[in-house]
Amino acid sequence: MAQSAAKHAASQGGLLPCLHEIQAELGYIPNEHLESIATAFSLSTAEVHGVVSFYHDFRTSPSARQSIQICCAEACQASGSRELEAGVADVLGVEFDETHPADNYRLERVYCLGNCACGPSVRINDEVYGRVELSSLRQLVAEAVQS
Amino acid sequence: MTITVYIPQDTTAVSVGAERVATAFVQAALNAELSYTLVRSGSRGAFGLEPLIEIEVGAQGRLAFGPVSVDAVPSLVTSITEGEYERHSNYLGPVNTIPWLESQTRITFKRCGEGDPTDLANYCALGGYRGLERALTLSPQAIVEEIKVSGLRGRGGAAFPTGIKWQTVLDAHGEQKYIVCNADEGDSGTFADRLLMEADPYQLIEGMTISGLAVGATKGFIYLRSEYPRAQKMLERAIDVAMAEGYLGADLCGSGQRFELEVRMGAGSYICGEETALLNSLEGKRGVVRAKPPLPAIKGLFGKPTVVNNVLTLASVSSILADGGAEYARHGVDRSKGTMPLQLAGNIKNGGLIEVPFGVSLNKVINKWGGGTRSGRPVRAVQVGGPLGAYLSSDQLDVPLTYEALAELGGMLGHGGIVVFDDTVDMAKQAHFAMDFCAKESCGKCTPCRIGAVRGREVLDRVVDSTASSNDLILLRDLCETMEQASLCAMGGLTPLPVKSAMDNFPEDFGVTDNQYEVAV
Ligand SMILES: Cc1cc2nc3c(=O)[nH]c(=O)nc-3n(C[C@H](O)[C@H](O)[C@H](O)COP(=O)(O)O)c2cc1C
């Protein structure tokens, strides 16, 4: 941890890459690490906290094993994401911004995945799926959970 | 006879099954003992036809098939082994005769889909790096002049003349200058940057290198949004190859000139697409907007003179240098020079990337290329220019797509996103979304945006719940005016555009009669 922070602190503007690396490693950015990150970057803990809290991507509590993101931006709205958004909680049994108790994935909204010609779009981990309907979503999530 | 099969690895192609089709193809070809070479290409952006497979047999041109489903793969392999391509139900003919593609003017996107995106030899064979070779023989001022002659304006949204921006950075004093590529592409309905980075990453790398030579910058950053993991992999691989082959690094093509390049990932923040917020983010800070002046061109990244340009702006530079600024300026109309990569999205049958000279009508784009809505229902509203762009009604579709004509309608072309809605859309909900998005993504620096958007959302909550009074609409217009006039950046300043255009063009969705509407105005 300290080593990684020192490495990034040596490069210009290295704080975001450092936070990305920690999150990739641990799944989140633990509060108890903020102080040592701050020391490495010669910042105050409050400043590092300020950066972490600004960006939607960074999490400060342990996260789920997998992530399911439903695109809720305009182009997907035009092609049916409002129906997905309204029905997904019932179909999957988990609310937005929560972790599925049994299957250990987190359900989130996202605003555009650059897949706008083939919406509604859903991202599961690093894969994007197009023209998703409630029925196909259930299937895609089931496959992801099994893998 | 050698057979080459091209299957795209582009995000959208894969999102509709290209990966499964590729796997099925390998299996079916194995069963049929077909010998061939598989190339995982980028996409041409004809997303209505994806997964689009191309087959090249011997010296014959490429034949296209699409959209190919997994089930259609075995019969496709049979038609290859038997040489009877035409009979396959997905046969589209030679790829360069597909009307959707043939009717475009491809300059920036001409190489997309031609081959393996990170195959540098292929890039050079298709005319790549001619621009850099020429730039290496020119003075910095001569490169900037070439950009000025081209009439190129920034493709990121604000349409600022690129030559003038570069001149400012060239003239600025400083040991260290930077080139920053804005690859944050946050606008819903846009994907041209992503497509280009995934299909032709060297073109962007070449454009940034030329930009570095033009202004005297030795270091560049590509700020890429974290929603684009495929583009990240492609860019990083391409940068590694370009380094190894001397197209990046301490001695560009043996010229003794230096340029280095790094990809930096964003972290899920729309406002970080705004150039000064982006610079703060690159510096490792909160993505808060900076007051201008000073311009980034004078005091940008780490306080140094910095070029900030969109992906498409920088990519265009390589063909402008290769073929000359005058050649580029031949396309387009008025002060909208060159070509504009439009992105057709939303409820549309044949969406995708359409690169055409400025001036084509919106109607033609939606009907000729797009083939109307995917639902088959009538078009009711079209949002042009991203989440901060206006909602046009179906009787405004004759507008020619130029910066000037859209401005006249009270809208903007922005990054070229066109999002089509059919007649099931509720425009009050769309206006609500615009305020909600602004409230969520505001950087918080100024009150009109930070507070105004929240108040605007509250009013629109009532409109959507049908509990609003006509006073509410007066309040909403007041809020819009304050946001427009007093916001520090275009996030707060332009959010009223979709809101007001929805109210003006679709008053019936706001639950007030015409009478009350007049009062509200
Ligand atoms: C809220 C907001 C979001 C923006 N998002 C982007 C973006 O995602 N990509 C982009 O290139 N420009 C974006 N811009 C425009 C940039 O501030 C800037 O004008 C642009 O990067 C300059 O490059 P260009 O001259 O090549 O267009 C945004 C502006 C605002 C106000």
Ligand code: SF4
């Ligand atoms: S208008 Fe909004 S996003 Fe822009 S500076 Fe003000 S608060 Fe930040």
Ligand code: FES
């Ligand atoms: S709006 Fe959903 S992918 Fe772009």
